[in-house]
Amino acid sequence: DSGVTQTPKHLITATGQRVTLRCSPRSGDLSVYWYQQSLDQGLQFLIQYYNGEERAKGNILERFSAQQFPDLHSELNLSSLELGDSALYFCASSDTSGNEQFFGPGTRLTVL
Amino acid sequence: ELKVEQNPLFLSMQEGKNYTIYCNYSTTSDRLYWYRQDPGKSLESLFVLLSNGAVKQEGRLMASLDTKARLSTLHITAAVHDLSATYFCAVDSNYQLIWGAGTKLIIKP
Numbered sequence: 001d002s003g004v005t006q007t008p009k010h011l012i013t014a015t016g017q018r019v020t021l022r023c024s025p026r027s028g029d030l031s032v033y034w035y036q037q038s039l040d041q042g043l044q045f046l047i048q049y050y051n052g053e054e055r056a057k058g059n060i061l062e063r064f065s066a067q068q069f070p071d072l073h074s075e076l077n078l079s080s081l082e083l084g085d086s087a088l089y090f091c092a093s094s095d096t097s098g099n100e101q102f103f104g105p106g107t108r109l110t111v112l
Numbered sequence: 113e114l115k116v117e118q119n120p121l122f123l124s125m126q127e128g129k130n131y132t133i134y135c136n137y138s139t140t141s142d143r144l145y146w147y148r149q150d151p152g153k154s155l156e157s158l159f160v161l162l163s164n165g166a167v168k169q170e171g172r173l174m175a176s177l178d179t180k181a182r183l184s185t186l187h188i189t190a191a192v193h194d195l196s197a198t199y200f201c202a203v204d205s206n207y208q209l210i211w212g213a214g215t216k217l218i219i220k221p
Binding site: 002031033035042043044045048055056058090092098099100101102103104105106 | 143145147153154155156157160162200202204206207208209210211213214
């Protein structure tokens with residue numbers, strides 16, 4: 001158990017809908033990272049937050065957005081969902097050194 | 113743009129054998145990571161390599177980093193069935209990890 005929690009574990013929804021994925025980092029970690037893992041694209045970095053501020057942005061679609069709250073938990077919002085958004089979404093956290101990222105169990109999103 | 117290439121992408125081997133997975137990357141980075149993923153599960157950190165020449169070992173796995181050659185290796189010694197999994201390398205690029213495609217390792221008894 002990495003100490004990073006994610007909810008929900010599974011999410012099934014329809015095209016065009018909007019969902020919110022939630023992540024709580026390890027105690028004391030200020031950085032949160034979001035990744036998408038799909039069969040065709042592999043693992044891709046989406047976005048990073050550090051202590052509430054966006055620090056780095058990767059291949060995140062405009063339909064996706066994220067934020068980190070004062071209690072350091074983070075949410076990833078996915079809107080206007082398409083079939084191709086079906087994937088595993090992982091959250092990771094790290095301490096201020098950023099030397100190691102610890103991954104949560106993931107949320108499996110299925111868009112029908 | 114940083115690219116990370118792993119090879120092989122698939123490896124089937126017998127228990128007791130040795131093998132090496134290679135990870136090449138295209139631009140300078142001084143932080144490289146190896147992760148393990150079991151089917152349907154999360155990513156488990158195996159090794160964090162932070163400097164040129166770094167070598168780390170845990171059980172039957174050993175990882176090394178050559179930043180000049182932009183190459184890391186993950187060596188498996190006397191493989192056992194429990195090591196069957198997908199192994200990923202990832203390279204740090206300005207606070208984001210760029211991932212290899214993964215090596216699916218199957219170890220047959």
